[in-house]
Amino acid sequence: MRRLPVVAVAVLVAMVLTAAGIHRKGLRTDRAPEPTSMQHRLPPPRADGGLGAGPVPDLPVRPSGTRALHGDARHTHRAAGRAPRNAPSIAWSRDVGGPVEAQVVASADEKTLYVASLGGLLVALAASDGTELWRLELGDRAYATPCVGDDGTVYAGADSKKLFAVSPEGKVQWSLDTDGDTDTGIHVDVDGTIVFAAGRTVYRATRTGQVKWRFDARRKVFTSPAIGGGGRIFFGSQDHHVYALTSDGRLAWQSDLGADVDGAAVVGDDGAVYVGTDGDEVVRLDAEDGRVRWRVDVGGFVRGTLSMARNGDVLAGVYGPKPRAVRLRGDDGRIVGDFSIQGTGAKAFGVHGGALEDETGTLLFGGQDDHVYAVGADGELLWRVTADDDVDAPLTLLGDGSVIVASDDGRVRKLVELKEEGVDDGSAADASND
Secondary structure (H helix, E strand, C coil): CCCCCCCHHHHHHHHHHHCCCCCCCCCCCCCCCCCCCCCCCCCCCCCCCCCCCCCCCCCEEEEEEEECCHHCCCCCCCEEECCCCCEEEEEEEHHHHHCCCCCEECCCCCEEEEEEEECCEEEEECCCCCCCEEEEEECCCCCCCCEEEECEEEEEEECCCCEECCCCCCCEEEEEEECCCCCCCEEEECCEEEEEEEEEEEEEECCCEEEEEEEEECCCCCCCEECCCCCEEEEEEEECEEECCCCCCCCEEECCCCCCCEEEEEECCCCCCEEEEECCEEEECCCCCCEEEEECCCCCCCCCCCCEEECCCCEEEECCCCEEEEEEEECCCCCEEECCCCCCCCCCCCCCCCCCCCCCCCCCCCCCCCCCEEEECCEEEEEEEEEECCCCCCCCCCCCEEEEECCCCCCCEEEEEECCCCCCCCHHHHHHHH
């Protein structure tokens, strides 16, 4: 029998993997240096149902910062600053030693960025030009979004079954051994204690690394705990349950949703709790007793952390077969808008997590189609930027309007408003990086 050419074999293998729903995840790819200008490889997608919500209400809500997953312990992902309105330029691009699934966080003054990678590294970069300030070995892959405390201490977790407290200079102050992989986003509570999940356990630890209490779910906890009013802690598990704990670690309630709860909760302004599931649903729960107020089928897995617009709408990322970002009304769950990306037909391919909202109502999110999107408050696509791999990590918007993007190609990029004609657009800075 005649052998197929090598190229043909490679194409067939790729087709089989796609048909089986297998998408690259956590694999380092060696690529040529990225281009220094934006690429628009495909016709711009349209906003299917108007992902935007019109004018942003003037709410007495302080925008979340940049020091933790989705900016605050409620996971709202409401950012200060105004994102670029037109296609941005790449100010710099930096290789951080492995694919990045965690959100990039910043110091309080936003001069330093902290990146956790699947290469097992915590890397500090200068926000101005991407210069690497230091790197620290964590012993194994790091999926967890780090958190920066009020004193500048950086808390980072890894699959080495450890939580690390690291000084702003990159020195380990202490580490805490855990019973499982410390691979979900970390938060510092108002009293300075650290709340995080590792394996099937949720922990509260002191700022010196002493465990105050621990609570065990029946199976793995893949969701970052969210902290709501009164210090109540909400998280989901692969035992199909959502749990609510009191601030001292006692079980307040649990609710069985019939499917893995891998989409971390967002807590609304009224205290309501919203989660996503592998049952293709977004669900609203009562914060006091865990009763289901509504549950909506969105047609695909909801596996990333949810977010919440300033008008109270819930923002979710949805996996295939129709991957997209979705907007739902918080009070009744009506789907009032969505924005599709090009999919593969596989259920394991999509948009991971809810969009970030800037102060004008513009929504920013990445997809596994290797792109970053900005959708205006009117639902129209403002711009789209090409990365070289999946963009699963939540985006970060700094106060000066620059957008920090991390992706599975192991690079962190800073996008800035395109300068006027005749002014350096940042390409030279990008070309000078590794």
